[in-house]
Amino acid sequence: MKQLLEFIPLILFFVVYKTYGVQEAALVLVVATVAQLVALKVLYKKIEKSQWILGVSVVFFGLLTAYFNDLAFLKWKVTLVNGLFAAVLLVSQFGFKKPLVQMLLGKELKLPNNVWEKLNLGWAVFFIVCMIINIVISEFFSDDVWTNFKVFGLTGLSLIAVIGTGFYLYPHLKQQEESNGN
Numbered sequence: 001m002k003q004l005l006e007f008i009p010l011i012l013f014f015v016v017y018k019t020y021g022v023q024e025a026a027l028v029l030v031v032a033t034v035a036q037l038v039a040l041k042v043l044y045k046k047i048e049k050s051q052w053i054l055g056v057s058v059v060f061f062g063l064l065t066a067y068f069n070d071l072a073f074l075k076w077k078v079t080l081v082n083g084l085f086a087a088v089l090l091v092s093q094f095g096f097k098k099p100l101v102q103m104l105l106g107k108e109l110k111l112p113n114n115v116w117e118k119l120n121l122g123w124a125v126f127f128i129v130c131m132i133i134n135i136v137i138s139e140f141f142s143d144d145v146w147t148n149f150k151v152f153g154l155t156g157l158s159l160i161a162v163i164g165t166g167f168y169l170y171p172h173l174k175q176q177e178e179s180n181g182n
Contacts, residue, residue, distance in 0.1 A: 005040060006051075007155070009033045009058070014151045022143070026066035026074065033058040050085075057081055075138035075146060078154070079131050086127035093120050115172050119165065126161045130154060 009032035017025035037055045040047050047055075061077035092100035099120030106116070137149045 005036055005043075009036050010151055010155075014147065017147055021069075022071055023066045023069045026062045029074075030059050030062040030066070033062070053084070054081060071143050071146065072138075074150075075134065078134045078150060079138070082127045082131035082134065086124045086131065089120055089124035089127070093117060093124075109169075109173070111169075111172050115169075119168065122165070122168070123161070126157075130157060133157075 102116035
């Protein structure tokens with residue numbers, strides 16, 4: 001349910017953009033994002049930091065997009081947020097010597113440090129790749145192509161990254177399960 005809530009503003013943006021245009025879609029995105037944050041707070045009693053960052057950035061860049069009737073602001077948002085997430089992951093690992101992924105999931109999973117470091121680095125690379133692809137598509141393709149990429153391409157890439165994470169972690173989790181069972 002939580003994941004579905006996160007996609008509703010994006011889906012509404014896409015439908016309104018294709019039907020009415022940039023300004024209307026940006027305004028719907030902003031309203032839907034605020035409603036999403038309220039729903040997350042009511043249903044789950046908590047809004048995670050990443051959701052706050054995304055929500056505030058959507059509202060800020062969405063309002064700029066609506067005001068100037070220009071998708072460039074939302075395109076920048078995607079680039080900046082992916083860059084921010086990559087930077088935070090890299091700083092946590094190389095600056096503080098504690099991968100952020102481990103800090104987020106370490107209570108639920110017990111893994112060797114090198115596994116956490118590779119996983120953290122993998123997600124940082126993922127965000128950098130998404131940032132670069134977004135820059136290329138936003139600069140060299142039409143707004144329609146970018147909108148399709150934003151809705152379907154980034155969603156698909158995220159799904160692939162999550163599945164890849166599962167495949168990467170599976171042998172380690174299985175090994176951990178076997179050692180706990182003995």
